[in-house]
Amino acid sequence: MTDFTLNGITVIDTFAEAFDVAGTALIITNDTAKWAMIAAVTMTGFATSVIGCGAEAGIDCELSPDETPDGRPGVRVLLFGFEPNGLKDQLLKRVGQCILTCPGTACYAGVDGPHKIKLGGAIRYFGDGFAVAKRLPDPATGKGRRYWRIPVMDGEFLCEDYVRAVDGAVGGGNLLFLGRNHAETLKVAEIAVDAARSVADVILPFPGGIVRSGSKVGARTKGMMASTNDAYCPTLKGRAGSELAAEVGVVLEIVIDGLTSRSVAESMRAALHASTEAGSAHGLVAVTAGNYGGNLGRHHYHLKDLLSKEPASEAGAA
């Protein structure tokens, strides 16, 4: 195995291993961009890991009034779960507790797909029989869209009847940044996060897009599904199994979920290039990726396929 060099930074010849997940998108609007963002941030809170939180969620992008169904400022959020049923449960809880409750907010389907998830049609029961449905033609497509109008104390909560979950969503694309000290490595990771988020249809669900507690499958403690990725813990350097060179003092990881495999690959590509371009100035030692030997996840994103700025062919093939 020969490692590569990109912008003077070592790129380990390995791959990120990612999984098929169920994914959906919502468009949240409000009278002001500020309140649309408040609703989106609240709804996507405590959603870093599908194992511990039930879902992975994050903000894909802000939308101008021209891009939303009701002509108000909006935010597009993505939500991922293991399968459509689990996703539905999380979607209802999060919309019910965070969007319905937020002043002025309305909620629409943000992606088309084969799996229908009832949303407004379920939340309408909060309306205690006073809610009404309204089907109106979508000016963009001419097709009817059905909304529920639920009376609330500031007027009405308007919510689309159902949303769609896509096939082909991928969770767990990742990159690990091996740096010399915390502050500088964090800067590199932040630059990588900005680049990764510039690609559409992806989220980085961890705090600020960055995770410090990368994990491995299983543990020495019985019953633990996952435990710390000891091979990349700098305080465990020098032991058998450590993957870290002597000069590495900090490792930070970014994790990417996307509605398509291609969006995850392109997001990783953008992050890899941005991080290595900035890496020399911030003491970055190497970039690598996390995997479980290739046996758990169907999607393998080889870093060697991401070295060119433009995709040569379909990366992250199954």
Add this chain to the structure above:
Amino acid sequence: MSTLTLRQEPPERLDLLNINPLSLGGLSEAEAAKLPVGTSRRGLTLGDCFTIRLDGSDTLTIEGGSSRLDRVGASLDGGTIRVEGDVGQRLGAGMAGGTLTVTGSAGPYSGSGASGGTITIEGDAGDHAGGAVYSAKAGLDGATLVIRGRAGDHLGDRMRRGMLLVGEAGAYAGARMIAGTIAATRVGDHPGYGMRRGTILAGATGALSPTFVETGTHDLVFLRLLARSLRALSPAHADLAAGALKRYSGDLATLSKGELWVAAG
């Protein structure tokens, strides 16, 4: 484009239920001429009344309308019918899809039971446009009915879903409405009489039923969506939805989940 040209005012009412682009598509002009359209013992056929020119396309133009042409485009499920002139009753009744345009005026019960497609009447419409015929469960049932001129009384009576746009409407617009949306620059007395659900948007109204209560003015997201949906059909109606409106809730004598929005002036 296939064309039927009316030779003269028909001697009786004609039933054009089975005259549409799909049914004429596989026929020769001679075969089409034998299709029965009469409603009396005369046994009138299409060829007796119209000069027929068919080319197998999904667009049919009927030149020279008459208020005796009943059920034009009834049960249409695709394609386009354009009538240059007037039509009689039940225009597009039970229509499921396609486009139906009348450059003149239409008789009563236009769009009754229509579940899909778009019906446009450039002139006026008779009573019960988008309304239910006797014993029918519903009037307009999902289609879009646009009346550029004036509609008679009982517009959208027992309408169940869909969009109904009209210039002006008579009394009892949206009476017994089950659901759906009516937008009008003006409606007559007692709009929404007995309505269960649904939305009536009007620039002005006649006398309101006492079983409607004012809920005030509201800046609802729904109105934004409504205005956007109306914009493609009629900018004037879209402007009405986007303007200042007063809301009435009713009919409290029934389910009371309907609403009447009236321009606040």
